[in-house]
């Protein structure tokens with residue numbers, strides 16, 4: 001994806017305030033939000049080897065999956081176009097055919113072909129038989145799973161961990177990351193590091209098993225601690241407390257968060273720190289996974 005001119009390695013920025021000093025926690029922010037203005041954060045990391053594989057095998061078209069506000073669809077439509085692929089998006093929810101979101105509008109502008117399916121059909125997105133049907137229907141495109149979450153996606157994320165190792169001179173005690181499909185968390189764990197994952201969805205308990213499955217062939221892997229209580233009502237839901245947190249975070253640290261993923265993770269992380277969850281002298285790298293095009 002050299003075509004897209006990513007800013008890599010992304011910077012690792014230490015932040016500090018009274019809360020962190022009192023708890024004696026060293027907190028760094030891995031600024032993957034700055035990778036690329038459109039294909040940002042973990043989506044760039046997860047797409048990298050998927051798209052390189054598609055190019056190496058001379059694919060014409062890429063087919064992938066997402067909801068009507070999916071940052072993955074947004075990133076794939078732009079990266080695919082820049083690399084000369086046709087792109088096809090399978091969208092969760094038939095109603096969105098007549099209810100355009102900013103994300104879908106952007107995807108169409110990148111010439112992504114959109115196909116709307118029922119929530120029931122969307123549940124089959126990882127079934128081999130269903131995928132085989134799609135492959136035939138759409139003339140043999142290259143399939144990237146939802147969220148770019150695949151072994152290629154995890155390989156891309158593990159490079160972020162290598163960057164941090166070089167920047168810090170060692171690995172932190174924990175990475176903190178927001179989770180949707182869990183691919184980013186799994187990618188970090190595949191590099192041997194321990195992860196605190198904050199579900200952005202309600203009912204995120206399923207992530208434990210999904211992340212475990214993603215790592216099934218991995219011999220060495222970091223440990224997962226999953227937090228499912230910081231979802232603020234569910235995926236893409238938020239309240240004024242979360243928006244206040246975003247504003248305070250921005251004025252304290254000059255770092256912009258968004259309300260779908262990264263603010264929920266940082267809110268949860270600071271809540272745990274204030275409750276004395278961590279031992280003194282713990283070092284944490286919180287990954288800013290981007291997604292700022294979705295900021296309200």
Ligand SMILES: *Cc1c(COP(=O)(O)O)cnc(C)c1O
Nearest residue numbers: 071180181182183184261289291
């Ligand atoms: C997609 C996304 C996530 C979730 O990543 P997963 O690998 O699916 O868990 C987190 N943060 C942002 C900003 C995202 O766009």
